[in-house]
Every structure is written in C-alpha cells, then in structure tokens.
Amino acid sequence: MLPELSPRAQKLVEVLTKFVNEDCVPNEERFAREFGQGAQRWQAIPPILEELKIKARSLGLWNLFIPKEYPESPGLTNYEYAHLCEIMDTGNMEVLIKYGNAAQKKKWLVPLMEGKIRSAFAMTEPAVPSSNATNISCSLKKVQGGYIVDGKKWWISGAGGPRCKVFIVMVRSGKSNEELMRDPNNIGLQQIHKQHSVVIVPADTPGVTVVRPLTVFGYDDADHGGHCEVVFDNVFIPTENMVLGEGRGFEIIQGRLGPGRLHHAMRALGQAERALDTMVGRAISREIQGIPLSSRGVVLEWIAKSRIEIESARLLVLSAAHAVDTKGASKSKAEIAMAKVAVPAITLGVIDRAIQLHGAMGVGQDTPLAGMYAGVRTLRIADGPDEVHLEQLGRNEVKKYKARHASKL
Template sequence: MDFTLSERTRSIADRLTAFMEEHVYPAEASYHAHVMTAADRWTIPPVMEELKAKAREQGLWNLWLPQSDYGKGLTNLEYAPLSEIMGRSMIGAEVFNCSAPDTGNMEVFVRYGTSAQKKRWLEPLLEGRIRSAFCMTEPEVASSDATNVRCSIVADGDSYVINGRKWWASGALDPRCEIMIVMGKSDPDAERHKQQSMILVPTATAGVTMVRPMQVFGHDDAPHGHAEIVLENVRVPRENMLLGEGRGFEIAQGRLGPGRIHHCMRLIGCAQRALELMCQRAHQRVAFGRPLAEQGTVREDIARSACEIEQARLLTLAAADRMDREGNKAARDAVAMIKIVAPSMAQTVIDRAIQLFGAMGVSQDTFLAEAWKYARTIRIADGPDAVHLMTLGRHLLRQHGMARQA
C-alpha cells in the first residue's frame, strides 16, 4: 500500500492548514460566544457565514465527494488527510461544506436522486445555501437495526402519507434546514430488507412538528441540534420517493459507509490536536517541583497516544484505499474496523489530554470537552460499537468457514 499524498492533495492540505490557522481556530471563541450569549441561540453565528464565504472564494469547498462532477473529484484516500485537518476544530467541517449530515445526504442525491431532486435540493446544498437532516432513528425501536423502523409511508393517489416519530435527527433544528430524508416502512409484508423506503420531506410541510432538541450530555448543540420530530399525516408528492419503494435499506447501506469513515477521519484530527495540546501543556505546567514533561506517566500517556493515533490513521487510510479500489460494499469490513477503532481511540486520547489539563480540560477554555463528547457520541451514531463488532465477527467467521470447506 502506498499512502503517499499526491501533489494535488499536498497542495490542498497546505492551503487547508493555513486557512485553519489563519481563520478557523481564531474564530472558535466568537462562534461559541454567540451560541452561549445570543438572544436566540438557534441562529447561525455570523462568523460561520463569513468563514464559508472565504473558503469558497479560495476553492476550499465540497472536497468530500469522490469521483464526481460536483466536487473536487478527490478519492477517499486523497480526502482522508484533508478531513483530518478539518476535524481538528469542531466547527471546521462546516466551513468547507464538508459536514454531516449534509455530506451523506448530498451523496444520496448524487447516487440515487432524480434530475429534478438534484436540481431542487442537491444544488442549494452544494452551494451551502441550505442544510438538511437525515431521519432514521426512532425512540420506540432499536434503530441500529434499520429494519425495525415503524414510521409508515403509505401511497395515497398521487401522494405518500407519512406517520411516525423520529429522534436524533441531527441538523433538523438548524434554521437553514429545508429538507429531510426520512426512512420509513412502505410494505410491511415484503421481505425483510425490502420493506423500507426513503422519502424527501421538506421541513415546512404540514404535519411536521419539531418536538424538542435532544441533549448530548446536557448540551443541545445549538444551533445545529438533534431534533425529536413527529410526522402526523404528512403528505408529499410521489416524486419525493428516493430510487423507488422498497429501496430504503439499500440506500442506507450506500449512505452510511462513507459517512462512517468521514467521522473517523475527523476524529483522528481531534485526537491529533489533543495530543499536541498535551505536549504544549506538559512543557508549560509545573507540578511537584518539575515540569509535567519530566513526569514519567505524562510521557507514557503522550507516547501511547501517538502510537494509537498513528494506528487508527493507517487503518483509516487502508479502508479509504479499499473503498476506492473495490467499492464501498466490498470495503465494508475495513470500514467496520475503523468505525470500531477510531472513536474509542479518540475518546481515550482526548480523555488523557483532559486529565493533563485538569479542571481546565473540562471547561470551555479548550476544545477538549466538546471533542470528547463528539467522540463518545460517534461510538453510537452510524451504528454502535457492539453492532459493528457483531457483524464484522460474523462475516469473518463466515469467510473462515467457507475457506475450510473449500
């Protein structure tokens, strides 16, 4: 495997790094100050729109979509180090129009959308004029098994009528969110993986009620948020169906693969920044008569963190390379591995950094507390650890059994 960066990727990475240092890191305090003190916290901090305009002017925009006419056309392997750089800041990915859930939703439109759906929704998303939400998880069922969804999608003349309750719809509370991709059950009598469909529901549709923002460890993540939503007799035209009835599970599998690895890429950036902060803190802080950098346990934590980050980085690159060479479906084991490894690694490394910073580490004065929350959440989002371990183990055992029979 050759993970040497191409000249094009190195050039973009250098420009991206410079942009982060000059514009994004200095803007973090302003962004969070708005969220904490604005009269309406569910408004977009002006600094974000300023950053997005600068990034677009510099061509650092829509870097995420591989082999496409809509973005830079970078491969997954080329995008990985760029996503890591953006992931070093909790506001970084949005600045470059590379944040979830929009990247996954845009990929759905690119792969499965009709020309009309692309014109109406993909184009403004690519331009960063609107945002979107993905509605799969439901409070009544174990949604890590997507076949459990109960939200109903029923054909009625030239429309579909949707009824159900969703939650953890990230981004649905964003004032710019105009479209939701909703997964529901359209044919309960079909075979298990053909019962589900995905349909487009504009947020302004009658019958859509935003019940409340869900909190993550006591934080509502305004102005992005994670909504609980009730869909009551929501009526949308038939042309809002994605790909066709019974294709929802298929779309979900195609959407979640890239989304999972993008989170892992960003988390490696979080962990790398945490490691760098650990090193700086160790040199600056004195305890028990000598700098923390001279304490043996501190050195061990820093060394272990560096090893674990590099291991996860290499596994991410290997998964991205396999996605490029063999396709997302063929690379599912590699993606499952990194989805298991990267969030836990990042959580551990960031936790060590918090411990080294002491009380400051759990405060708003560093990005560490928010980054830890992100890492812990991703151990559940896009499939919990236990599910990935179960499916990966099952697949590996099946492969071994087939090899023995052969």
Template structure:
C-alpha cells in the first residue's frame, strides 16, 4: 500500500471547507430539518439555495470534477481522486451538505458521464446547468422485476423509430427524482436483445417532463422518505426522445457504467467515513457527559473499547479508500476495480458498526430524532446495496485476487503437491 502525500492544495481546501462547515452547515442542521418537515416535504430547501453562492465564492464548488473533465478549470479546482477524498469525507458528515458544494449524488456521477461521453449539444443542454447548480438529475437503472445487481438482466427497452428512440420500462430506486428541480435522468435499457451479453444495453438522456414519464411513488428507506431528494419508482411508457439523446452509441451502456460507477462508489465510501467520524465524535461527547452507575460512561471499560474499536476501524477504512483513490489516479478505474470493490464492502460495514456503537452509548436518544444517528444508520445500511450489493463486490475482489496471483498460485500448488 502506498504512503499518501495529500497535496498542499487539498490541505488548503480542506481547511476552508472545515471553516465553512463550522460557520454555515452545523449551525443550520436543525434549520434544514425544519424546512424539510414544514409544509410540502418535496419542495427544495431554501437554505441550500442561500448557501450555494457562499460556497462558490469561497472556491468550494464542483470539488469532485477531475482535471480531465474540466481542463481549463472553468467549473472547479480540478482535483485528483486522492486530493478529493478528504474533502468528500468532510462534506459527508451532514446529509444535506454535499449539495451546497454541488458535490451530491447522483449529480456527480451524471456530470462525469456527460463530461466524458456527452456530445457538445448534450453538454450544453444538461451538463452546464448541472455544473452551475441550476438543475438536478437522476439515474434510472434498477428495475423491480429483475435482479438488477446483474445489469444484464435489465429489461427496459430503447427502440429506434425513425429519428426518435421509444422508451418503455419500469424503474425503481431512481434517486433524486423527488426533487422538483430534477430535470433529466440517465436511463439504462436494451437496444438489442440479440447482441452479445454486454453489448445489449445502452444509456440515453430522458427529460423528466417528457410525456410518458411517471413518478408512481416515492420509496422509503427504513421509514425515511429522504425528502426532498427521494427515491422514486417510475414508469416510462412510449417515451420519445430524439436520436441525439443517446449517450456514446448503441450497445455502450456497460462501458459508460464502468466509467460512472467507479467514482460514484468511492465517493459513497468517502462520505461514509465522514459519517463514521461524526458518529465517533458524538459517541465520545456523550460518553464524557453522561453518568451511569456512579461514573461517566467514558470511565466504563466497555465504552472505552467501543471508542477504541471505532477509531481503529475508521482509520483502516480510510487507508483502503485512499489507496483505491491513488490507484484510480495512477492506473485508471479499470485496473483499480478490485480496490474499489473492496472499499465498497468495507466502508458501509465499518460505518454501520461505528454508528451502532454510538447509538448504544446514547441509549434511547440514539434512535430518536434528537440525534442524526438513526438516519445515518439507515443511509449506511442502504449503501450495502446501492451501486451493487456486498456479495457482488466480494466476488470482484476474489476474482481480481485470483487473477493477480495467476500462474504463481499454480506454481505454489505444484510445489506443495511434490512435497507430499
């Protein structure tokens, strides 16, 4: 594993980001909750609109966008994955914070897709407004009727009809579709069911206000509706979009997915580390102030063990994540797929363990609305499924390890056999 030397630029941005969080984010956590719960839960939060210009003025805007996608530095500082990791971690500490800096999922992944694969016309129509924080977007892949962890099962259809494509299908867990400013979704479906298995799928841009696009219902996550962002079950019935809406070309959906999901997965892991850090801070504060059985909780050996285990596990997950980020920067997303898969398993499970310990230390308050811990737990548990379930990523890690050892492993086996 590499020793990571985060750049001065990243350190400077992190200090500015920490100061912004202290001044504008943490003090407004209760206000964000109030705005969600008062009136129409699916209205966009005015608080976020108030803070976006402040973040942009502070140079804390589009921090996720790599130099390759923005070579002139027009929209952001152009950071590497390794430089972005500690910043994403800080933003992830509060559920609504990433959007303030225009670094929220699924927009970040969609913007990278449009930056990498979009035509100039597609970029003008959708990418520029997204980079400016004027609209939001969704990603429509998962389907309720098939096991979508194997994306070759996706059955929605994208059929050419003259100068249009006609789209039909049912999707769910279309994250971001509840936001009234969600203007476009990247939709994955089959263009050629008879093609080679990984060439059947394509991705296409679908305006959310196109005739035939229907939000059937908003899904809850352990009882949370995640308003005003939300996760929708949607139907697409005879939806027509122009041929120019196709991304990269027919049959290239898997190619796009591999480019999109690598950064998206590592961003989730970075944010989870931030959540775990916040949970640990809350745990320590509670343990220091709460008295039980005649002494502070922090004086009880069991609680001290919970704190120590959490510290060690967070640091382990951070090192694995930084290693994956370094590999993505140096050898590319494809070569780093084993490391990305590993952190996608490790980070959510680590965060769940740390948050659960914090809940135990808080007692009944830990599962109430008086702390962010219950929501954090629900979000972390969901990320053992989002962007691929644990078992799929575990299979990738095993496959990469066997490939890496290859002939050497067979050679060791032959030596072992000869020694019998």
C-alpha cells in the first residue's frame, strides 16, 4: 500500500503544475527564439530562462530533488519527489552532495545549487563497452601534488553548454582487468571493483577539450549543453580533487546511478503525459470529412491504452520510490530496475501513437513529439541497457524459485 501524499507535497504539486502550465510551456517559443540558430546556440543563455529561474526560486521550486537525509535538502522523500519530477527536470549534483567534502561542496556544490554553473558527469567511453563500468579505462596517475587524467569520454551530457564549469570524471586509478586476471591466486578479480576513482576536473583545466557534440537522431540538444565527446589530455588536478578516496569509484557511481535511473523514469512519465495530452488535443481538433478523429474507435482505443499504460508505469515508479525511502537504494535494486526498463518502453509507445495521429506533422518540428521520442529512446541505453537489468531481474527470479523449492530439488 502506497502512502498518502503529504499536504506539503500536494501543495508543491499544485504550485509546480501551475508554474509549468502558465509560465514554462507558453514560453517555449520565446526560449527557442532567444536561443538562436547555428553556433550561437552553444553560447546562448536565453533571458527567459533566467526569468523563470528567479520565479521558480520565489515559489519554492528549487533543488527539490535532493534527498531528505542531506543538510542541503528541502526535506522531501523520494516518494514525494516522484510526484514532482515527472512535471519538471532534475539536478546533476548527487555525487558532490553525497560524497563531496566540505571544501569541495563550498567550491562547486554551492554555485551549482544556486544555478550559477552546471556540471557534467563523464563516465562513458568510446573504446570500451561502458555498460560494464569495470571496463572504464580513462587513466589516473598519481604525481607530485596531485594526479594526471588521460583518456577520452563521450556522450557527456551538458558538456557543451556555456555554464558547464566542472566535470565529475570516472577514472581507472588501479590495475587493468588484464592485470587482475593474470593474478595466479585469482585474488585480483576480487578487487575488480576497487580499481576506479571519481575525480573533479574543472572544465577550464589545460588539456580538457570538448571535441564535438554528438546528435541523437539528428538532435544536438544544445539547449541543455548537448552530449559531447571530451578528451582529457595529460590533465593535472590537485590532490584535493579526489572524491571520497582512491579506489572508491564504484561505491560512488552505484550511489548515484540507482536514484538517477529512477529520476529518468519519473521524467519519462511526464513526457508520456504530455504526449497523451497532445494526442487528445489533436484527436479533438482534427476532422476528416467533417468528423473529428476523437469519434473514431481506433483513436479512442489508442487514448485509452495510453492512459492505462501511464497509470501502470506511475505505480511502478511510485512503488520504487517508496521502496528507496523505506529500504534504501541498495535494497531496492529490483524495483528501480523494473521502473527503469518499463517506463521508457511504455512512454515510447504513447509517443508513437501521438506521432501516428499527427501524421507527417508528428515527425517534424511543429510538435515536441519527435524530440521527445529521440530523448526517451536513449533511456533504454542510458545507465545500463535494458538487457543488463532484465538479465539480473530474471536471475533473481530463478534464485527465488530455487530458494522456495529447495527441499523438492
């Protein structure tokens, strides 16, 4: 049984919904206009964005995603935040909030929370299958006074924006997998999750180069900094830029990725809702031979199926969020994985129906549907492909069956 939403959270949902519907959505065209064209888009900070940030803060709609166990938090549970996240975007500060020391927080977290700068999390690499993070090869070498970072990353979201001032980078600080496998006593493989670290690299450090933006089905997503290829070439960072400690990279990314996967699912729900709203609007307004599409049985079926699927997906997300609140993220991996896999797939189905109903208009730039589809499709790959999570879920079901029937086997 899921708990009732607190009065405070209910009020926040009302305020946020009003803000998005009355201030954000109506200003989307102005944002696009102020954002500009061509190369200008990679340097633009649209005035409307700054105006909306000021209003959002005045309404108390600021940094709501930070878990309640941290002093920087506004005090919401994951379950409460789940109701809000599908209406808005979320932050990228979890690593510093959870694992940063006082000096790191003062230097980087404070301006991040104030919205003065942005950060980018650099993990994925082109040369290795990064869905298994033990393959990460961007190297960290200890030198006098600090470390040298060398390697190439890609699909680094936000790296191309003018306000991206800091990278949080996953690096290999220990032995390679090959070295561990050559250990004659096989002891090395037991240490495979202690060979990586997470470090802070200021974006203006010599040797850091944003090589190019990568496109998702042709979309460069420059409005939030794109998804870039980044090279770290003999980059020096001081010792104090190590997060938590050498060899603790896996501990950090596991602490970040669990809630991050759930936030992805929450936001996907919001896009599913908007796609359904767009679909219904089209069905009511579009007529064929004087008959509105909303009177057609197949269209009504699409609308009904979409509503059923969205409500089912929402229950998965809320259940996972509640599990994190009550059991902790480490003991809620199954719930998070189910939401991570199911919600993007359901959302893609809803968006696809909306596109179909719009015809040629649905794949163009006059609706948000094509861009939404491109973005949500990436979620089936981001933070671990669906297949990885499905394999683990299946393995757990087999394990539970064997445990139940141990005496009969």
